[in-house]
Amino acid sequence: MPEQKISSVLVANRGEIARRIIRTLRRMGVRAIAVYSEADADLPYVREADEAVPIGPAPPARSYLDAGAVVDAARRTGAAAIHPGYGFLAENAGFAAAVIDAGLTWVGPPPAAIELMGDKINARNLMEAAGVPVAAGSREPVADVAAAVAEAERIGYPVMIKAAAGGGGIGMSAAANEAELRAGFETARSRAERFFGSAAILLERCITQARHVEVQILGLNDSRVLALGERDCSVQRRHQKVAEETPSPGVTPELRARMMAAASRAGEAVRYRGAGTVECLVDPASQEFVFLEMNTRIQVEHPITEMVTGIDLVEQQLLIASGGEVSFRPESVGFDGHAVELRVYAEDPVRFLPSPGLITGWEQPSGPGVRVDAGYTAGNVVTPFYDPLLAKLCVHGASRDEALWRARAAVQGFRIRGPKTNLPFHAELLDSDEFTSGQYDTSVVGRLRP
């Protein structure tokens, strides 16, 4: 593909990620076009775009998930390309193909790569064939409860019940024995159908006391797939990430090298282009890892990789989508210091239940090593229609100690009035012995909230 600068990009997303993408587009001199639902008209990203078009009512199915409305908005505004952000249509291979068919540039991997990785069973089989370690699990969809029980006997308890078409931990549950599997199976099926449009289920051996560590990859137009370091995402509630850091305190240089090589192989197996993430579970004791899933899009927590590498990943996505080369030398990527991301959610800090409402006050921290990717500001209303992410508080320091010290100060300096937020939880996390020691796993939040 010949290099051709993209002149305008429609961002098919909302909130913090739309705003973050628009920031890079404007810096690159690319016209930024936002789309928004009726609920989001007053959000900062709508104001900061060069042009903004309404695409429907608040429910996502009638706005951000309406592929026809998004492509139509791109046509009407003369957009040359569509950037999907994360969530919504980002991992919808049919949407990616429709964008390309409409004569637009798709800022993402080839639709075939999205499709291969979108089905978690297929992805597991493919990774195993490519020499990437996978946990014991289903090689085909589990049809019913009886099949699930038989499959779990083969795999060994505890097992995870997962939606084959799913991802991001949504609708996932663990079963320690047959009774729990029988109880959880139908719930998992109905959730899978509801959230992902497919009731197909897979079972996977549940690895307890594991760390969730992922590798940022970047597929270049010369077919190389670079691995840009890891992110430790073990701080989770309800299988959803709450805080991330890089480098991982639980990964040795030797394990890191093996994970980087495996992530590159994973990308090469599906001819990956652009930014993606290979998610793994790491057993800290044995220093072994298994493939979990691949996210074929920009990841929520990408800023911490940007902070330690100095690479703007959204810029690289654009450059690769336009058929060009990346802005840095792939042979000499450096990793400088330590970075932490804290997801600031509109939820109570004890039970983590949603807390939508009017934001009456918003003061965010700033200063050396502090970056805030925020989707909202004072006067905005947080509605129940979308995920609870208000902002990502990211800090960088020369060492982990310095990064954590800066994070504590930044949490103190972040004041949001109106909806309840999990900032008090982050303050506790940063003071907890388990987190500060670095020796934590995916159950750390449960131990802080027994």
Add this chain to the structure above:
Amino acid sequence: MAEVRAEMVANVWQVVASQGDSVADGDALVILESMKMEIPVLAEAAGTVTKLAVAEGDVVQEGDLIAVIE
């Protein structure tokens, strides 16, 4: 008589109980959805559901009546 009210703004995803049902303390009456999370609304006392004030697809505000149990 016990009134069950919404704790937060949410969409009504599923109405589990029906008017006239006998429910036990802790039974789910409806399941709300907010910010991509399912939140069951539970009966806080045993009794009969004499009123169900919401339907699937409704948007409830904090404090809105969901059900009455007698």
